[in-house]
Amino acid sequence: xxxxxxxxxxxxxxxxxxxxxxxxxxxxxxxxxxxxxxxxxxxxxxxxxxxxxxxxxxxxxxxxxxxxxxxxxxxxxxxxxxxxxxxxxxxxxxxxxxxxxxxxxxxxxxxxxxxxxxxxxxxxxxxxxxxxxxxxxxxxxxxxxxxxxxxxxxxxxxxxxxxxxxxxxxxxxxxxxxxxxxxxxxxxxxxxxxxxxxxxxxxxxxxxxxxxxxxxxxxxxxxxxxxxxxxxxxxxxxxxxxxxxxxxx
Amino acid sequence: xxxxxxxxxxxxxxxxxxxxxxxxxxxxxxxxxxxxxxxxxxxxxxxxxxxxxxxxxxxxxxxxxxxxxxxxxxxxxxxxxxxxxxxxxxxxxxxxxxxxxxxxxxxxxxxxxxxxxxxxxxxxxxxxxxxxxxxxxxxxxxxxxxxxxxxxxxxxxxxxxxxxxxxxxxxxxxxxxxxxxxxxxxxxxxxxxxxxxxxxxxxxxxxxxxxxxxxxxxxxxxxxxxxxxxxxxxxxxxxxxxxxxxxxxxxxxxxxxxxxxxxxxxxxxxxxxxxxxxxxxxxxxxxxxxxxxxxxxxxxxxxxxxxxxxxxxxxxxxxxxxxx
Amino acid sequence: xxxxxxxxxxxxxxxxxxxxxxxxxxxxxxxxxxxxxxxxxxxxxxxxxxxxxxxxxxxxxxxxxxxxxxxxxxxxxxxxxxxxxxxxxxxxxxxxxxxxxxxxxxxxxxxxxxxxxxxxxxxxxxxxxxxxxxxxxxxxxxxxxxxxxxxxxxxxxxxxxxxxxxxxxxxxxxxxxxxxxxxxxxxxxxxxxxxxxxxxxxxxxxxxxxxxxxxxxxxxxxxxxxxxxxxxxxxxxxxxxxxxxxxxxxxxxxxxxxxxxxxxxxxxxxxxxxxxxxxxxxxxxxxxxxxxxxxxxxxxxxxxxxxxxxxxxxxxxxxxxxxxxxxxxxxxxxxxxxxxxxxxxxxxxxxxxxxxxxxxxxxxxxxxxxxxxxxxxxxxxxxxxxxxxxxxxxxxxxxxxxxxxxxxx
Numbered sequence: 001x002x003x004x005x006x007x008x009x010x011x012x013x014x015x016x017x018x019x020x021x022x023x024x025x026x027x028x029x030x031x032x033x034x035x036x037x038x039x040x041x042x043x044x045x046x047x048x049x050x051x052x053x054x055x056x057x058x059x060x061x062x063x064x065x066x067x068x069x070x071x072x073x074x075x076x077x078x079x080x081x082x083x084x085x086x087x088x089x090x091x092x093x094x095x096x097x098x099x100x101x102x103x104x105x106x107x108x109x110x111x112x113x114x115x116x117x118x119x120x121x122x123x124x125x126x127x128x129x130x131x132x133x134x135x136x137x138x139x140x141x142x143x144x145x146x147x148x149x150x151x152x153x154x155x156x157x158x159x160x161x162x163x164x165x166x167x168x169x170x171x172x173x174x175x176x177x178x179x180x181x182x183x184x185x186x187x188x189x190x191x192x193x194x195x196x197x198x199x200x201x202x203x204x205x206x207x208x209x210x211x212x213x214x215x216x217x218x219x220x221x222x223x224x225x226x227x228x229x230x231x232x233x234x235x236x237x238x239x240x241x242x243x244x245x246x247x248x249x
Numbered sequence: 250x251x252x253x254x255x256x257x258x259x260x261x262x263x264x265x266x267x268x269x270x271x272x273x274x275x276x277x278x279x280x281x282x283x284x285x286x287x288x289x290x291x292x293x294x295x296x297x298x299x300x301x302x303x304x305x306x307x308x309x310x311x312x313x314x315x316x317x318x319x320x321x322x323x324x325x326x327x328x329x330x331x332x333x334x335x336x337x338x339x340x341x342x343x344x345x346x347x348x349x350x351x352x353x354x355x356x357x358x359x360x361x362x363x364x365x366x367x368x369x370x371x372x373x374x375x376x377x378x379x380x381x382x383x384x385x386x387x388x389x390x391x392x393x394x395x396x397x398x399x400x401x402x403x404x405x406x407x408x409x410x411x412x413x414x415x416x417x418x419x420x421x422x423x424x425x426x427x428x429x430x431x432x433x434x435x436x437x438x439x440x441x442x443x444x445x446x447x448x449x450x451x452x453x454x455x456x457x458x459x460x461x462x463x464x465x466x467x468x469x470x471x472x473x474x475x476x477x478x479x480x481x482x483x484x485x486x487x488x489x490x491x492x493x494x495x496x497x498x499x500x501x502x503x504x505x506x507x508x509x510x511x512x513x514x515x516x517x518x519x520x521x522x523x524x525x526x527x528x529x530x531x532x533x534x535x536x537x538x539x540x541x542x543x544x545x546x547x548x549x550x551x552x553x554x555x556x557x558x559x560x561x562x563x564x565x566x567x568x569x570x571x572x573x
Numbered sequence: 574x575x576x577x578x579x580x581x582x583x584x585x586x587x588x589x590x591x592x593x594x595x596x597x598x599x600x601x602x603x604x605x606x607x608x609x610x611x612x613x614x615x616x617x618x619x620x621x622x623x624x625x626x627x628x629x630x631x632x633x634x635x636x637x638x639x640x641x642x643x644x645x646x647x648x649x650x651x652x653x654x655x656x657x658x659x660x661x662x663x664x665x666x667x668x669x670x671x672x673x674x675x676x677x678x679x680x681x682x683x684x685x686x687x688x689x690x691x692x693x694x695x696x697x698x699x700x701x702x703x704x705x706x707x708x709x710x711x712x713x714x715x716x717x718x719x720x721x722x723x724x725x726x727x728x729x730x731x732x733x734x735x736x737x738x739x740x741x742x743x744x745x746x747x748x749x750x751x752x753x754x755x756x757x758x759x760x761x762x763x764x765x766x767x768x769x770x771x772x773x774x775x776x777x778x779x780x781x782x783x784x785x786x787x788x789x790x791x792x793x794x795x796x797x798x799x800x801x802x803x804x805x806x807x808x809x810x811x812x813x814x815x816x817x818x819x820x821x822x823x824x825x826x827x828x829x830x831x832x833x834x835x836x837x838x839x840x841x842x843x844x845x846x847x848x849x850x851x852x853x854x855x856x857x858x859x860x861x862x863x864x865x866x867x868x869x870x871x872x873x874x875x876x877x878x879x880x881x882x883x884x885x886x887x888x889x890x891x892x893x894x895x896x897x898x899x900x901x902x903x904x905x906x907x908x909x910x911x912x913x914x915x916x917x918x919x920x921x922x923x924x925x926x927x928x929x930x931x932x933x934x935x936x937x938x939x940x941x942x943x944x945x946x947x948x949x950x951x952x953x954x955x956x957x958x959x960x961x962x963x964x965x966x967x968x969x970x971x972x973x974x975x976x977x978x979x980x981x982x
Contacts, residue, residue: 012334013369013422028322030338030421032367041373056374058365061342061417067751070744077952081926098367098374100419102338103322111713112751136891176894177954181961184755184947189965192948196958347671410671447675454675 008130008237016131020123024155027116028103031123033131036093051085052094060101071113078180079124084134095133097124114167114182115158118143121171129234139179140203140226141171144195146187152198170199203227285371293498300486312535314490319437319550326442330434334424339434340417341442348411356403357413360388368420387428391475391506395514398439402468405447410454412444425493432475437547439467472544473508476536484524505536509544602924606880609912623918628967630916635982637837645838649830652918653820658830660838661811664852667804670715711761713754720749720812722827729819745824749831756870756946763864766852768845769802805845806852821918828872833979838864868934870946871975873968876917876925877955880910911955915967927953931968939976943969
């Protein structure tokens with residue numbers, strides 16, 4: 001299985017940017033972050049002691065519709081919680097996140113947005129990191145489908161997602177909290193629990209509490225650990241950015 | 250205060266229900282918001298003074314474009330264009346729809362351009378600004394109204410079904426000359442795009458997937474491009490492909506839409522200081538030269554990409570045969 | 574100028590204690606927190622500012638069929654939130670559907686099957702699953718369900734006339750649409766208008782009239798040799814929801830209104846008239862039939878109220894999930910740190926960032942097991958597996974309540 005590919009800080013005008021291409025779903029999303037930025041037109045909506053997070057999703061080959069507004073709401077509520085909007089320079093300003101879907105099929109009106117939601121979340125995170133926006137923690141996401149026969153499939157393709165009896169998107173923080181759950185379809189709670197377990201291992205690797213209460217990271221099997229993937233992407237980028245310093249040392 | 254009959258700026262949509270509208274805002278705010286941070290007086294003077302000596306900030310000649318870099322995505326009609334630091338992605342898509350009642354023989358073609366905060370922090374998401382309206386107007390005139398894409402060839406079954414072609418322009422980075430860059434990107438996309446083959450059998454339209462039948466190229470009648478000239482120092486200096494800073498210190502703009510054959514399909518002296526009439530004629534020649542140059546480059550890049558695709562397709566086919 | 578003096582004279586010195594209503598406005602967070610965690614000495618139960626227990630929903634009432642000019646309608650009131658829903662059915666001729674005459678040569682072959690479907694259903698041997706796929710394709714691809722939600726002017730302060738639909742209204746519209754699709758509540762077969770071309774063979778004893786042909790849906794066609802029947806038109810259901818009063822939790826109210834309205838919806842009998850080449854509808858109310866819905870999905874929304882937000886400051890360093898659990902365990906005897914509030918009202922919604930919404934259904938009209946149709950939570954990290962398990966139980970209880978109420982209306 002080919003893992004996703006990502007690159008950081010690819011745009012020159014935006015404060016931070018990232019792109020992520022997910023081979024299984026075919027989505028390629030480009031995200032940009034402008035922060036902190038003055039939002040004079042939203043003055044009445046600004047909060048006095050916190051940054052205002054704005055998310056804008058731009059579909060690739062259709063006009064934005066109600067689905068985009070909905071997914072923007074979800075993204076905003078997740079990101080608002082991890083962004084430290086009270087840090088110096090952020091209150092009364094905006095964190096503007098723009099996500100353009102530049103590859104992959106359009107989400108039709110009324111279709112579920114769950115297929116692309118993990119990619120959108122991941123790109124927002126990378127773009128925020130690229131813009132050096134203070135955050136309390138990072139997170140990683142997983143898309144899982146449960147087939148009619150009850151099997152759990154990871155990163156289902158569009159056709160598989162359509163045929164699945166339920167679809168789940170979960171996001172875990174870097175500290176192991178369940179940040180987001182979006183489940184759709186027909187399922188029972190026990191099924192969801194096994195989905196959660198699987199998602200957790202995909203995002204974070206197998207967490208096996210050691211004897212001293214410490215959490216040791218095991219290997220998540222053949223599934224790439226998303227959390228590790230984000231770390232690697234950022235590390236690679238830092239290496240490139242600081243190559244002058246590393247070389248001279 | 251909002252006026253009682255608030256009109257939200259741009260919402261031309263087909264569906265009457267659940268149409269996505271955005272917050273309306275007073276007109277004055279829009280104008281203010283679309284403005285980039287102004288140049289300092291010193292910076293402006295510097296640019297003008299240098300131009301007086303026929304020097305541009307990046308060392309280009311007056312009639313020289315920045316380096317143009319075109320690449321293609323996985324899908325047909327997915328073009329990434331880089332003109333200096335201006336960066337654009339264009340996606341062309343097609344779907345079968347019903348033709349308009351008054352034009353049963355014509356297909357549909359639309360260009361969608363929306364400026365988002367990605368291109369420049371000065372643009373606000375979900376709000377239209379003057380630049381957006383202006384660029385859309387020029388693109389529409391140069392490409393759509395000049396019938397560069399033959400819409401009649403998009404008809405499948407008279408009055409029943411036709412292709413609707415859609416060009417979505419995403420501005421990733423804005424560093425001046427949006428119009429020309431978008432124009433090149435869209436034209437390249439249209440030439441690169443392949444729609445699925447469709448045939449009519451017993452009144453039933455059958456669309457063949459890309460794997461089954463070789464997809465069809467669009468019928469491009471001519472290849473017009475827009476060339477934007479910016480005037481400085483009372484019309485003494487006229488340059489092409491201005492950067493954002495040059496645009497900001499410019500006193501006037503002249504846009505010429507012209508094709509390889511030298512047919513002018515759009516001409517606009519939209520705003521700013523007057524330009525000598527003779528300049529329009531001489532600049533048309535410059536524009537023609539530029540268009541020929543760019544079209545040749547587009548052709549070269551595109552053929553290389555299509556050849557690469559064909560090779561890859563062939564390799565896949567033989568692999569599939571081997572598997573059998 | 575004696576007037577100002579007269580005004581000043583009766584003014585009482587400002588008292589140091591505020592009436593509760595002012596306290597609620599000035600310090601909303603502290604006010605709710607004080608209700609939820611009363612001092613242990615006071616022996617008062619933990620209760621919300623609106624007098625409800627944390628898992629208690631507001632009083633809900635529903636009334637169906639109140640709008641006479643619609644095919645189905647309902648008004649649902651959950652506390653002070655009220656939603657009106659009207660379902661209007663309109664005919665969509667298949668010849669007006671651009672994609673109708675288009676068949677995909679590759680892929681799912683679904684279009685091609687459309688033409689054959691008539692034959693298949695007449696043969697009565699279709700697989701259930703295949704029918705499902707057909708169902709989904711028709712309703713979703715042809716957009717036969719068009720919900721639209723509007724937050725009416727003045728439903729809450731801040732909704733001014735002339736404004737375009739807010740992001741909230743748009744995202745609620747999307748939620749309703751995607752829930753309609755994912756629960757597959759409406760059967761496509763209820764929306765199809767069939768036509769059986771008469772067998773023109775001379776041996777046919779008598780020509781069936783249109784009405785009889787309409788009723789042949791299930792029974793074996795006597796003229797099985799004849800041409801396959803075809804779909805001539807669809808009913809498109811325009812489901813308009815208006816929130817006339819918004820006091821928190823608009824989704825539950827809107828969805829309940831949609832559900833009640835669809836249960837109330839009656840479609841007139843319609844058939845294809847060959848001579849006029851058009852669809853005719855019967856005026857007779859007794860001919861109209863109700864929609865046959867799949868199940869009864871009920872939505873329950875929750876908000877999470879956190880104690881530490883009261884200080885207006887949140888620590889930047891957030892403990893690990895495991896650590897936090899251990900801390901909570903330790904603290905258990907002391908004070909609770911977060912409360913999950915069912916059916917939050919407007920005041921509580923303003924104070925909670927984390928939201929959860931669970932849509933459940935029970936099989937066999939309530940006797941079967943509980944199935945989750947949708948579960949979502951975002952905006953925080955209080956709700957995890959254990960909490961969700963409790964919420965599903967609460968939602969299942971809410972289902973019983975809602976079913977009783979919807980059956981009565």
